[in-house]
Amino acid sequence: MASIFSKIIAGEIPCYKIAEDGNYFAFLDINPVQKGHVLVVPKDEKDYIFDYAPEYYAGLWKFAQKIAAAQKAALPCKRIGVAVIGLEVPHAHIHLVPLVNEGDLDFSASKKLSLPKSEMEEIAQKIREKL
Ligand code: 5GP
Numbered sequence: 001m002a003s004i005f006s007k008i009i010a011g012e013i014p015c016y017k018i019a020e021d022g023n024y025f026a027f028l029d030i031n032p033v034q035k036g037h038v039l040v041v042p043k044d045e046k047d048y049i050f051d052y053a054p055e056y057y058a059g060l061w062k063f064a065q066k067i068a069a070a071q072k073a074a075l076p077c078k079r080i081g082v083a084v085i086g087l088e089v090p091h092a093h094i095h096l097v098p099l100v101n102e103g104d105l106d107f108s109a110s111k112k113l114s115l116p117k118s119e120m121e122e123i124a125q126k127i128r129e130k131l
């Protein structure tokens with residue numbers, strides 16, 4: 001069965017899209033740990049990020065680099081933090097999180113935000129404009 005992320009990529013489930021190319025897709029995390037938290041996902045669905053062929057794996061990080069540059073330009077932060085967790089959704093993805101402090105990269109359930117649709121769309125638009 002297709003993962004929730006494959007359904008998002010296929011347009012079957014809505015998302016706040018940031019960018020895509022032939023191989024990769026980026027969108028806002030629905031419960032961000034910080035405003036502007038983006039997920040970068042390979043279109044080829046595999047559970048574990050280190051299972052991809054080296055070239056495809058390298059391309060994922062190259063794509064993520066572009067997204068991170070746009071986030072940093074668009075949002076008030078010191079830098080973009082990176083995490084790969086994958087304990088919730090079994091479809092490899094990179095978390096890109098705008099940071100001010102070390103503690104901002106905290107994925108505890110109690111730290112997750114639920115922002116209004118209008119704010120999520122505004123954040124996505126700001127990031128897209130910097131791509
Ligand atoms: P992980 O698998 O890395 O532990 O976490 C999966 C992440 O995906 C979580 O941060 C969660 O908020 C996000 N997520 C789960 N389902 C959806 C969804 O349907 N849409 C979006 N945009 N994000 C999701």
